[in-house]
Structures are given as C-alpha cells and as structure tokens.
Amino acid sequence: MAILLKNATLFDGERFLNGQSVEVANGKISRIFAADNNLASDYEQIVDLSGQILAPGFIDVQVNGGGGVMFNDQRTVEGLTEIVRGHRQYGSTTLMPTLITDSFEVMREAADAISAAIKADVPGVRGVHFEGPYLSLKRRGVHAPEFLRDVDDEALDLFTRGDLGEVIVTVAPECVPKPFIASLSEKGVHVCAGHSAATYEQVGEALDVGLRGFTHLFNAMPPLANREPSVVGAGLDDPNSWCGLIVDGYHLHFASARIVVRAKKQGKIMLVSDAMATVGAKEKHFNLYGETIHAVDGRCALEDGTLAGSDLDMMRAVELAHKELGVELGEALRMASLYPAQFLRLDDQIGRIAPGYDADLVAFGKDDMKVTRTWIKGQGESH
Template sequence: MAILLKNATVFDGERFLENQSVEIANGKISRLVSAAETQSIADEGQIIDLQGQILAPGFVDVQVNGGGGVMFNDQRTVEGLTEIVRGHRQFGSTTLMPTLITDSFDVMREAADAISAAINANVPGIRGVHFEGPYLSLKRRGVHAPEFLRDVDDEAVGLFTRGDLGEVIVTVAPECVPNEFVATLSEKGVHVCAGHSAATYEQIGEALKVGLRGFTHLFNAMPPLANREPSVVGAGLDDVESWCGLIVDGYHLHFASARIVVRAKPQGKIMLVTDAMATVGAEEKHFNLYGDTIHAVDGRCALDDGTLAGSDLDMMRAVELTHKELGLELGEALRMASLYPAQFLRLDDKIGRIAPDYDADLVAFDKDSMKVTQTWIKGEGEEH
C-alpha cells in the first residue's frame, strides 16, 4: 500500500519545495506530487498529514560508537546494533555506520560478524561498519587503549574486504601503516580515513595519492595547524577531493574553528558526525569503556580527568548547531548530515535525496523546535 506524506515543506536534498507531497511505495520514493494532485489520489493509500513540518532526507552518521545505552565494543550482536539504531533513530538518523573503537583482532572479527548478521537480518539503518583503529598513533590515541594499538595485523585486509559488511570505513594513522595498506584497501572499495594521527603534511599527501578519502573528526586527536607545520589538519583543509568529518557540539572544536573549516573546504566535502557514545538516546548518562567510567554532562562525554571520550551528540542537534551557531543556511546543514556523507559512502544514488527511486529514508521535524517527530527507513515509519 502506498503512503502519501502531505502538507510538509519538502527539502529534497538541494532545495526546499512548497506545496508538494511525497509518495512512498515498496520502500522507495515513488513520486513527488503537487498539493492539487494530492486529493485526487487520497483514496489510493494511507495519508499522513505532516502539518507544516519539514520533511528531509534521513541523516547519515558515519561515526557512531554507541547509543540507546549500548556500546558496540561491548555488545557485538544483532540485538546490540538494533538498540544503537533505536537510540539514534529518534533523532533523525536513518543510516548508521556502527563504529568499533580500537580493540583486539578477535573483537574486530566478532564485530564484523555482527554487522554481517544485522545486514542479513535487514536491521533498519545498518549499511556498513566503521573500524576506528587499531592502527593509530600512540601520541594521538585519545581514549583508545594503548595496549591494543599495534602494527597492521596479517589478516586485516581480509577482514576489511570480506564482502559481507556493506560499506566499510577504516580510520588509520597514515604514519603508522604502509602506504601499500592504504592503497590495497582503497582499491578494494574501503573508505580509508586519517585520524588519531601525528602525521606530517607530507605523509598525509602520500596517503592521499594512494587512496586516502577522508579525515575522521578533523582537529580532534591530531596536531593543530601551525605556520610551518600544516600537519593533518592543514592537509585535510588543503585537499579539495577528500571529505572531513566534524563534531559540531561546541566541545570538540570551537564554533569559529568549524566556521573556518566550512569556508576552507569546497562545498560538499564536510560531513557532520556525532562520534556518539552509549548515552545518546539513553536515560543513563554514563557508561564504561575499557573499564573506565565515562560521564556525559551537559552533552559532553569525558573521563574523570577531563579527557574527551566521544560525544553525547545526536544528529538533529548537530544540524541545529550548524545552522544556528555556524550560521549556515538550514539546507546546507541538512546536506552536511545527509547528502554529503551519502556521497562519501558512494550511496548517493540510494539515499541523501528525496527523489523517485531513492530509498524512502526520511525525517520529519518541527522547524521551530528542531525536534524530530517521525522517521521512515525504507518506507517503514516510526513516530517519536
């Protein structure tokens, strides 16, 4: 049965459209119809009146460590992944890349098996996996456990390219892995990003030449941009082809720094990410990581010593802060949360737009309160 979403301001991924309704059938967007046509097809299926809300492409979060009270590292199961999706869906995220923080190779393998099983079980919103580590810089490890940081495992390429994990992101410190490793993964379709790295500008440049595609949470866990040492940040800003993830929560980087990044990179190359931990979508605002208790206070996740440990950020809040604090028009903030990460994942022929034949992954939210009221994943709706 077709579903017609009417009486909304439709953001199609490029522009806002008034007096349009969106028809969903068989998990896809079948067509956009004018308000005048809406009544004529009213008897053909279910009609949902969105009462003037904004209807936009669902958000795409490429860095999600946890949510709904669950950390992926701790619950490497279909059930755990389902809870993470539940925690984030209420804030508009309809595509997630569950992110495994640095751990043992056995844990990495178990995480991969869980992702494969979740994809086979059609768990809504799971389209791949992000391995953040373990091939990272000891100097720039953040909260990643030093005992798990190591050289590239012999079986790493096989794990990352096994073929049943959907889209795969791997964050590495380029100075800690051979360029051949980056090249091999890139050639096999893996999205390789630089993060938790102390690399020089030149080292990043060499990695970019062989397939490095992005930068994980730019500015965080990497040296600052300096006059004679551009480092990772400078390389990320200077390169016009790569994508940069930004955690726009007011804690991971100053809003002014975020505005500078947006002005420095070509339009379309900045993705909003949450780097979210278990506290998003959960009543309890604390969790354990490697045996340490991390608390979320006023949206900031940190160890007792003040070290940042992921975020308590959801994607709707990231869009709101990008719009209001960075001063970007709402459409661009929405693209940074949907279309641009979809392009990074090479999924922009399926998600990131409201157009015929795209997956019906959608979010409806109130334009005044910026609160999500409903989401759809492949046409299946849920109220929030």
C-alpha cells in the same frame, strides 16, 4: 499499497519546496507532486505533515554507541538494533556502527555482527567503521594503548571480506604501510586519517594512494601551524577528500568550525556525532575499557576530563551548524545527508528525496527543530 506524506515543506537534498506530497511504495520514493487535498484515499496510510520539514534521513558515519549500548561491548544484532533505536529518534536513518580500537578477535566478532545485521535487514545498518587499532600512540585519545599495534596479517582480508556493506577504516597514515592503504582503497574500503601525528607530507602520500577522508578533523591530531600544516592542513587543503566534524561546541570551538566551513571545498564536510552509549539513553554514563565515562551537559569525558566521544545526536548537530556556524539550513542538512552519502558512494540510493531513492526520511518542526517522525525504507515511526 503506497503511503502518502502530504503538506510537507520538502527539502529534497538541493532546495526547499512548500506544500509538497511524497508518495512511497515498496520502500522507495515513487512520486513527488504539489499537495492536493482531493487525493484519492487508496493509500495504506496518509500522513499530514502540516508544513513540517521533510528531509532526507541523516547519515552518521561515526557512531560508537547509542540507546545505552556500546558497539565494543555488545557485538550482536541485538546490540546494533538498540544503537539504531537510540539514534533514530533524532533523525538518523543510516548509521555506520563504529568499533573503537580493540583486539583482533573483537574486530572479527564485530564484523560478524554487522554481517548478520545486514542479512537480517536491521533498519539503518549499512556498514561498519573500524576506528583503529592502527593509530598513533601520541594521538590515541581514549583508545586503549595496549590494543594499538602494527597492521595485523589478516586485516586486509577482514576489511574486504565482502559481507559488511560499506566499510570505513580510520588509520594514522604514518603508522601503516602505504601499500595497505592502496590495497584497501582498490577494494572499495573508505580509508580515513585520524588519531594521527602525521606530517602534511605523509598525509599527502596517503592521499595519493587512496585516502578519502579525515575522521573528526582537528581532534586527536596536531593543530594547524604556520610551518607545519599537519593533518588538519592536509585535510583542508585537499579538494577531493571529506572531513568529518563534531559540531557540539566541545570538540571544536564554533569559530574554528566556522573557519573549516569557509576553508574546505563545499560538499566535502560531513557532520558526525562520534556518539557514545548515552545518546537516546536514560543513563548518562557508561563503561569503556573498564573506566566510567560520564555525559554532563552533552560532554562525554573521563574522570580526568579527557574527551571520550560525544553525547551529540545528528538533529542537534544540524541545528548547531545552522545556528552557531551560520550555515544555511539546506547546507546543514546536506552536511548530514547528501555529503556523507556521496562519501559512502551511496548517493544514488540515499541522501536525496527523489523518485527511485530509498524512502529514508526525517520530519521535524521548522521552529523547534525537533524530530517527529522518521522512515527507513518506507517503514515509519513516530517520535
């Protein structure tokens, strides 16, 4: 039996269409057509969206935690399920749970948890993001210095083991051998530059051998300077790579973010949350490496003020991109869905509302931009 979502203001990934109905069957979009109030009632469920915006579900490629859970601390299917629950209420239907720099044993355990979650078909989990540990000590941020190291002998095997879905690995290009980046890229891993003090030239060499993206551009990297473009300049200059942006007003001044949007080729900017356990949780503090981190007014930081991830959700990121950066709403939605889908090479499955695509959807109010419902592979939840 199919379900019907009717009277939607549909954003299909390219354009807005008023008064649309979307039919979902077997977890896929089966049909899209103009609303008809005389539809036959042979649907398992009919949802009247009353003009709300129905858009592709958000795809967050950098999620450290949510729902009161940090992935580093709860490397289990249950932990991943709670992280998804924490973010789903804000429109995220695909997550890349992100492991912050840790021991190789913890990395293995995290990989095992992701594999088990994918086998169990945990909604929303389509892969994993290893942020570190092959990062710059100078630009480590809150990543524990005792875990930063050269590439482990078994790293290539771990990242390419084949049962982890899509895999993102963030490295500092100056800290890893170029053949390592090349080998990961050849095996389908999405390699990103981050927490790096690399020169423009060093990043260029990494791009030549398969680097595909930049993790939270501007953060944990040298600033763009007149004679040293550095990582930021390389990311903005390269037309083929993707840049993740944390648009929360804390990690990046809104003026800087506006400049990025104008400078980078359209279609290559992804909104990311870099979210910690506080998103979707009652408690607005958590522990990382034994230190307490507080979220105050949406800003996560150590006691000394060092930024430590974010308290940002993807619906809020879309809203801020639209209202503070002046990005047209459709483009802000693409930055949260279509473009990350393209980065992950999953844009034939998610990131659009079209027949044959997974029914990963978010409905939200036009005026208040509050999420009311989500669907993951056709399974709906009210929020």
